[in-house]
Amino acid sequence: MSDKVLIVDDLATNRIVLKVKLSAAHYEVVQATSASEALAIAASTRPDLILASAHLSGMAAADFVAGLRKIKPLSTTPIILLQTHSCAHDRHAALRAGADDILTKPVQEAVLLARLRNLLRQHHNSYDLTRQPGGGHFFGFAEAQREFQIPGRIAIVARSKPEALALQGMMSHSSQHQFSAYGTDQAMPIVSTQQIPDVYLLRFGQADAEEGLRLLAELKAAQLTHSCPVIALLDKNTISLAVTLLDMGANDVIIGLADREELALRMANQLRHKRNSEQMRAQLLSGLQAAVVDPLTGAYNRRYALPFLKQLIEDTHQSEESFAVMVADLDFFKQVNDRFGHAAGDRVLCAVTTQLRAHLREGDMLARIGGEEFLIITPGTNRFRAQQTADRLCQMIHQTPIAVPGTSAPLHVTISIGVTMARHNSGCEAHTVDLLLDQADRALYLAKAQGRNKVTFCARSAA
Numbered sequence: 414m415s416d417k418v419l420i421v422d423d424l425a426t427n428r429i430v431l432k433v434k435l436s437a438a439h440y441e442v443v444q445a446t447s448a449s450e451a452l453a454i455a456a457s458t459r460p461d462l463i464l465a466s467a468h469l470s471g472m473a474a475a476d477f478v479a480g481l482r483k484i485k486p487l488s489t490t491p492i493i494l495l496q497t498h499s500c501a502h503d504r505h506a507a508l509r510a511g512a513d514d515i516l517t518k519p520v521q522e523a524v525l526l527a528r529l530r531n532l533l534r535q536h537h538n539s540y541d542l543t544r545q546p547g548g549g550h551f552f553g554f555a556e557a558q559r560e561f562q563i564p565g566r567i568a569i570v571a572r573s574k575p576e577a578l579a580l581q582g583m584m585s586h587s588s589q590h591q592f593s594a595y596g597t598d599q600a601m602p603i604v605s606t607q608q609i610p611d612v613y614l615l616r617f618g619q620a621d622a623e624e625g626l627r628l629l630a631e632l633k634a635a636q637l638t639h640s641c642p643v644i645a646l647l648d649k650n651t652i653s654l655a656v657t658l659l660d661m662g663a664n665d666v667i668i669g670l671a672d673r674e675e676l677a678l679r680m681a682n683q684l685r686h687k688r689n690s691e692q693m694r695a696q697l698l699s700g701l702q703a704a705v706v707d708p709l710t711g712a713y714n715r716r717y718a719l720p721f722l723k724q725l726i727e728d729t730h731q732s733e734e735s736f737a738v739m740v741a742d743l744d745f746f747k748q749v750n751d752r753f754g755h756a757a758g759d760r761v762l763c764a765v766t767t768q769l770r771a772h773l774r775e776g777d778m779l780a781r782i783g784g785e786e787f788l789i790i791t792p793g794t795n796r797f798r799a800q801q802t803a804d805r806l807c808q809m810i811h812q813t814p815i816a817v818p819g820t821s822a823p824l825h826v827t828i829s830i831g832v833t834m835a836r837h838n839s840g841c842e843a844h845t846v847d848l849l850l851d852q853a854d855r856a857l858y859l860a861k862a863q864g865r866n867k868v869t870f871c872a873r874s875a876a
Contacts, residue, residue, distance in 0.1 A: 416533055417440040417458065421451040421465035421477075431464065438526055448472035448480075456484050462533055463487075467494040467503060467515065475506035481513040489539060489689075491532035495520065501672060508678040521652055528661040528666075535664065538639035539690060559733070564589035566686045568610035570628065572597055572621055580616060580646075583673055590680070593646055597624050609637050612683050614676075615663075618648030626657065633662045642683035642689065646670065707781040710766035718780035718788050719846055725792055726844050735836035736792045739797035741769070741806065742855040743785040744827045744865040751761070753824075757817040761826055765814040772809050775803070788850075790831075796834050796870070803830045803868040811866060831857025834870070 418440045422428045426445075432442045443453035443458055448469040455463060463481065467474040467550055474494055481487050496503070499517040507515055513532055516525065529683035538638045560853035567590050571577035578596035585592050593610070597617070613632060625645070632638045642664040645656055655666045664686075705717035713721075725736060743765065750758040762785065769787060770779055778790040791802060807828060814823030835844050852871040860869035 415439050415678070416461040417441045417443060418529070419443045419445060419451065419455055419458070419460035419463045419465075421445045421448070421463065421469065423447065423466065423468075423470050427466065434522055434525070435529075436463075438529075440529075447864075448477045451477070451743060452480050452484070455481060455490075457488055459486050460490065461536065462491045462493070464493050464495070464529075464531060467496045467507065472502060473506070475510040476513075478507055478510040478512045489536065491536050493528065493532070497529075501675065505674055505678060508675065508682065513682065523656050524652055526654040531659040531663070535686070539686070539693070563684075564591065565611035565680070566591045566593070566608060567612050567680065568593050568595065569614045570595045570597060571616035572618075574758070575614065580614070584676065586673070588677065596629065597621070610641060611687060612637075612680055613641060613643045614646060614680075615643060616646040619651050619654060620652050622651075622854060625654075626661065629658060629661055629663060640687070642687055644676075644679060644683060646676075710763050710781050712766050712770070712787070712870070713778065713780035715780065715782045718778065718782060718790070721778050721780075722790055722846050722849065725790065726846070726849075729835065729837045729844075734793050734836050735795055735834055736790065737794045737802070737832055737834055738849045738853045739789040739791070739795075739799070739803055739830050740782075740850070740857045741787045741789060741828045741830045741834045742783075742830055742857055742861070744861075746785040749824065749826070753817055757762060757819065757824075760817050761815055761824060764813070765826065765828070768809050768813055769806060772805055788853075799832055800832060800868065800870075803832055806830065807866060807868055829857060829860040829865045830868045831855065831860055832868060832870045 418435055420428050420431050420435070420442060421444075422431070423446060426446050427652070428446075430458065432444065435442050439627045443454060443460060448471060449467075451463070452464065465474075465477065469477060472480075478494070481490070481492060486835055491753045492511065494507055494512050494515045496515055496517045509641060514528060516528070531550055534781045557697075567584070569577045569584070569592060571580060571594075574594060574596040577596060581592045581594045584590075615625055615628060624657050629643060629645070632641065636711050643662070644665040645655070645658045645663045647658075649668060649669045655668055658666050663682055667676070667679070669677070697834050705713055707714045722738065743761070746758065746761070749761055766779070766781065766787075773779060773789065774791070776792060778788075780788045782788045789806075791799060792811065794802070807830060811825065814825055816823045833849055833856060835849055837844070856869045856871040860867040863869065
């Protein structure tokens with residue numbers, strides 16, 4: 414599906430010219446003849462990008478941008494304004510209101526289309542994060558937070574260290590950001606997790622374009638810096654270089670040195686986007702973790718454990734190592750809940766989980782798969798070591814008192830464990846998740862029948 418671009422201009426000729434250019438580039442075009450009409454159309458059609466004149470009758474450009482940002486679905490939609498004549502005051506006001514870029518006419522078609530592609534790519538990347546389960550869209554992180562800005566770390570890279578220091582001196586005046594200056598011949602700070610910059614400013618021109626393009630490619634490819642915004646500061650008459658940089662992933666390009674305030678506003682814009690994305694990624698990771706972790710005990714849940722076991726079965730076909738599958742169940746757990754309440758039962762489950770985890774190896778898997786039932790998988794284990802592990806777990810649980818609120822003395826509980834062994838053997842019945850769990854369950858039932866607080870192996874174990 415084509416991206417939808419809303420064109421806003423009082424003059425029909427301007428709208429027609431832009432529509433022809435964008436339609437030829439396969440964009441779906443929607444038009445508005447005034448600021449008020451644009452606000453209504455944007456709210457109803459939700460365009461992917463808004464391209465508007467900075468000289469709309471009846472409303473200042475900054476007020477128009479602010480009005481768009483107040484429409485919740487458009488809080489992060491890219492907005493580009495087109496100025497007839499460059500006016501620093503109007504540019505600053507529009508950027509402060511939330512515009513992503515302001516281009517001064519005449520704008521070469523190649524630059525305009527490259528900027529559209531660039532902003533749409535960034536917008537879609539953020540939108541994809543918000544649409545993930547647990548993403549920021551559901552928690553408000555997708556909304557612009559323009560009133561809140563933490564000082565950032567800004568790395569300035571220029572053709573020489575003195576030029577970078579001069580730019581640092583201009584930008585650091587009355588700024589809370591932490592700046593560092595580098596020449597292109599210096600090693601860049603992209604190999605350490607310490608003090609990774611939040612934003613990179615790259616200053617170069619046509620004469621050293623190859624070095625600048627190489628540096629941008631390295632920053633966007635490196636694991637530690639690929640998500641760091643890059644603002645390219647170019648010399649005048651570098652239109653083709655600007656197009657290349659935008660398509661390579663530079664987050665913003667300024668042709669000719671911008672004044673200090675505009676550059677500060679553009680840096681703040683990139684910092685805001687970066688921190689919103691970081692919040693959304695953190696929320697997404699938290700949501701993914703919540704999906705596979707039992708919220709009471711912190712052990713994995715069935716949703717994680719069963720795919721883990723399936724993958725281990727597949728890996729065993731290659732390594733031919735054996736592994737153990739154990740199902741452990743607390744003995745007489747219902748009596749704990751009945752006598753002391755469910756809060757005491759929860760405390761017991763958490764304490765047992767802590768003990769089980771403490772006496773398993775790194776790489777072993779522990780999951781709570783039922784009310785008081787746990788699944789334990791120990792890769793690379795033979796029958797003798799599995800017996801030792803299971804016996805040790807039973808003993809530790811039995812010997813460890815559990816303090817429970819509302820009781821004068823700590824509780825003592827026991828567990829029973831059923832174990833089955835698995836190893837790939839050609840000619841034998843292929844292992845499946847259901848088969849191994851059934852075997853471990855059968856062994857557990859036998860342990861319960863023999864008096865509990867015991868370890869029992871399945872008679873049909875394959876190793």
